[in-house]
Amino acid sequence: MPPKQRKIAVMGYRSVGKSSLSIQFVEGQFVDSYDPTIENTFTKSTRVNSQDYELKLVDTAGQDEYSIFPSQYSIDVHGYVLVYSITSSKSFEVVQVIYEKLLDITGKGHVPIILVGNKTDLHMERTISMEEGKKLAESWNAAFLETSAKQNAAVSDIFHLLIKEIEKADGNIPEKSSCILS
Numbered sequence: 202m203p204p205k206q207r208k209i210a211v212m213g214y215r216s217v218g219k220s221s222l223s224i225q226f227v228e229g230q231f232v233d234s235y236d237p238t239i240e241n242t243f244t245k246s247t248r249v250n251s252q253d254y255e256l257k258l259v260d261t262a263g264q265d266e267y268s269i270f271p272s273q274y275s276i277d278v279h280g281y282v283l284v285y286s287i288t289s290s291k292s293f294e295v296v297q298v299i300y301e302k303l304l305d306i307t308g309k310g311h312v313p314i315i316l317v318g319n320k321t322d323l324h325m326e327r328t329i330s331m332e333e334g335k336k337l338a339e340s341w342n343a344a345f346l347e348t349s350a351k352q353n354a355a356v357s358d359i360f361h362l363l364i365k366e367i368e369k370a371d372g373n374i375p376e377k378s379s380c381i382l383s
């Protein structure tokens with residue numbers, strides 16, 4: 202089967218690790234220096250359930266609660282990685298505002314999303330519990346993961362899980378394999 206091309210936008214508050222997660226996934230390295238992003242696009246080939254994918258990752262500029270949702274990310278994007286830092290309550294609030302705006306602008310009741318709590322290596326500074334993250338993702342009917350871009354923990358899982366969410370939204374993977382016998 203030819204590779205499926207999928208576009209993914211990585212969004213969230215400033216400095217939560219959007220670029221670090223993207224670079225870790227695409228290039229396999231962690232850069233400690235902080236360089237605010239305007240916008241970066243990466244491509245990466247990956248394989249999920251024996252299907253090849255060519256992913257286009259759009260690493261977006263950090264948003265805050267007052268940002269207008271950039272309209273270029275409302276079209277042509279198959280799925281969203283919404284990132285907060287487990288050390289920042291503010292980033293957890295902002296991710297919820299971004300979610301509301303995303304639903305508003307796409308006009309869809311459901312969008313393929315994975316909520317990501319990054320920086321798990323900074324456990325001494327944690328202010329958002331795993332339960333809080335999980336609960337929020339459940340309320341969105343979205344996937345959820347905690348990660349560390351620094352330690353490369355669960356980083357590729359983000360994109361694999363999101364691809365599954367995208368396929369699910371396309372009706373390709375049943376939520377539960379049910380078999381009705383008559």
Ligand SMILES: Nc1nc2c(ncn2[C@@H]2O[C@H](COP(=O)(O)OP(=O)(O)OP(=O)(O)O)[C@@H](O)[C@H]2O)c(=O)[nH]1
Binds near residue numbers: 215235262
């Ligand atoms: N300890 C730790 N630091 C991280 C992690 N991920 C990112 N950082 C650091 O957090 C800072 C911000 O990371 P970026 O990846 O630039 O964050 P961003 O969300 O792309 O930032 P903007 O471009 O401003 O929106 C950098 O100093 C990173 O090194 C992580 O998992 N653990």
